[in-house]
Amino acid sequence: MRSLFLLFKRFQVLLLFLFLEGVSLALIFQHNHYQNAVFYNSANKYAGSVLNVTSSVEGYFNLNSVNKRLTQENQKLHAEIEQLRQLSYHKNHKVNLDSSLLRQYEFTVARVVNNTTHRSKNYITINKGLKDGLRPGMGVIGPNGIIGKIRHCSKNYSSIISLLHSDLIVSAVIKKNDAIGRIKWEGGSYRTAKLLEISNHLKIAKGDTVLTSGYNKTFPPGTMIGTIQKLTTKSQTYYDIDVLLSTSFNQLTYVYVVTNELQIEQEAIETDSLTLNP
Amino acid sequence: MNQQVTFINYALSFIVHLVVQILFVHNLELFGLAFCFLYINFILILPLHTNRNVLLVSAFGLGFLMDGFYDTLGIHAFASVLIAYLRPFLISSIGSKVEITELNIQNTGLYWFMTYSFILIFIHHLTIFFFQQFNVKMFLDTLIRVISSSLFTLLAVILIQYLFYSNTKNAR
Numbered sequence: 001m002r003s004l005f006l007l008f009k010r011f012q013v014l015l016l017f018l019f020l021e022g023v024s025l026a027l028i029f030q031h032n033h034y035q036n037a038v039f040y041n042s043a044n045k046y047a048g049s050v051l052n053v054t055s056s057v058e059g060y061f062n063l064n065s066v067n068k069r070l071t072q073e074n075q076k077l078h079a080e081i082e083q084l085r086q087l088s089y090h091k092n093h094k095v096n097l098d099s100s101l102l103r104q105y106e107f108t109v110a111r112v113v114n115n116t117t118h119r120s121k122n123y124i125t126i127n128k129g130l131k132d133g134l135r136p137g138m139g140v141i142g143p144n145g146i147i148g149k150i151r152h153c154s155k156n157y158s159s160i161i162s163l164l165h166s167d168l169i170v171s172a173v174i175k176k177n178d179a180i181g182r183i184k185w186e187g188g189s190y191r192t193a194k195l196l197e198i199s200n201h202l203k204i205a206k207g208d209t210v211l212t213s214g215y216n217k218t219f220p221p222g223t224m225i226g227t228i229q230k231l232t233t234k235s236q237t238y239y240d241i242d243v244l245l246s247t248s249f250n251q252l253t254y255v256y257v258v259t260n261e262l263q264i265e266q267e268a269i270e271t272d273s274l275t276l277n278p
Numbered sequence: 279m280n281q282q283v284t285f286i287n288y289a290l291s292f293i294v295h296l297v298v299q300i301l302f303v304h305n306l307e308l309f310g311l312a313f314c315f316l317y318i319n320f321i322l323i324l325p326l327h328t329n330r331n332v333l334l335v336s337a338f339g340l341g342f343l344m345d346g347f348y349d350t351l352g353i354h355a356f357a358s359v360l361i362a363y364l365r366p367f368l369i370s371s372i373g374s375k376v377e378i379t380e381l382n383i384q385n386t387g388l389y390w391f392m393t394y395s396f397i398l399i400f401i402h403h404l405t406i407f408f409f410q411q412f413n414v415k416m417f418l419d420t421l422i423r424v425i426s427s428s429l430f431t432l433l434a435v436i437l438i439q440y441l442f443y444s445n446t447k448n449a450r
Binding site: 012013016017020021023024025026027028029030050051053054057114116118119120121123125159187188 | 300335359
């Protein structure tokens with residue numbers, strides 16, 4: 001009887017161990033489902049507010065470099081404004097741009113409160129959420145280029161799938177010859193991603209600029225992604241291209257969330273045509 | 279009464295480890311390779327004869343809370359429960375010369391403590407990194423991260439021992 005009791009006691013720990021590991025494993029595999037509505041992540045209220053405090057402390061120490069980057073960004077924006085002003089001044093022919101097209105994209109500034117670059121699935125948390133009009137599926141860009149796509153929103157925070165995430169694929173175009181491909185990050189360094197599906201009869205070279213194409217609804221077309229860093233022809237049909245990302249993901253501070261006013265309309269008409277002509 | 283005091287002590291230790299990890303070492307990294315998961319120090323330094331059920335449940339709780347901050351639902355919980363389960367087996371297999379209750383560097387000696395800590399830290403980090411990467415292609419890369427991070431955490435754990443425990447005998 002005594003030995004039976006001891007045996008049970010011995011099993012009790014093992015059973016508890018197996019139970020807890022089972023729970024953990026279930027959580028892990030459930031979480032790995034893309035777009036699964038998981039509420040326990042760093043976008044939740046408590047984790048979000050603690051991470052907010054952490055990042056404001058860090059933000060204080062980073063003020064210098066942030067200022068420098070903001071100044072650079074301002075400079076770039078000024079240059080761009082000037083360029084556009086010149087362009088409109090010199091344009092003689094009048095083109096009636098639809099006002100809804102002119103105001104298609106709107107931007108919301110948010111601060112990064114948490115960010116990783118070293119995993120195979122990286123997430124970023126920002127301090128704006130549903131309250132500020134953000135919704136899952138919106139694109140996120142930075143001063144230097146694209147960053148990712150919103151996955152979850154809570155009231156005050158959102159969690160973003162970084163471009164450094166094996167699930168995020170972005171339609172891209174090479175600026176020089178309009179060749180369309182797809183950008184995918186396959187792990188490794190946070191500085192480079194792969195550009196896929198560029199046929200190897202096209203003439204491209206190291207240093208060519210890669211932008212977002214007009215085929216995606218998330219990012220405004222022509223947003224910077226990076227430049228071609230390495231270029232080899234391994235397969236018969238496609239190049240093997242490494243793209244040096246223009247955003248340095250390890251020093252994100254402020255980001256812009258892109259609101260595409262026409263996204264719902266575009267999605268609606270695309271699903272319509274799919275149901276009509278399957 | 280005494281038991282209550284011990285309980286409060288370790289509840290406090292739990293909270294301190296949680297806060298320190300989140301506020302200070304959460305984003306600490308060296309060369310993009312080594313990361314510090316200092317919070318498992320809580321599991322390492324629990325008294326030798328801690329009830330094993332308590333050990334498992336508190337490890338799960340700590341890991342689960344960490345997962346909230348790292349966006350890795352379940353991974354830290356899994357690794358923490360694993361080392362909490364292995365801990366008693368490891369202690370008995372390394373063996374300790376004297377009858378001790380508190381696990382600290384003063385009682386066990388540097389060599390014993392390092393061996394013990396490193397094995398558990400390594401298992402923990404190995405589990406975490408391999409759950410995160412989850413593909414064989416990056417095996418070497420991941421292994422380098424596991425080893426460098428384990429050494430980083432070990433250094434922090436030993437440092438804490440020297441800072442907070444090395445003179446307690448003289449002080450008391």
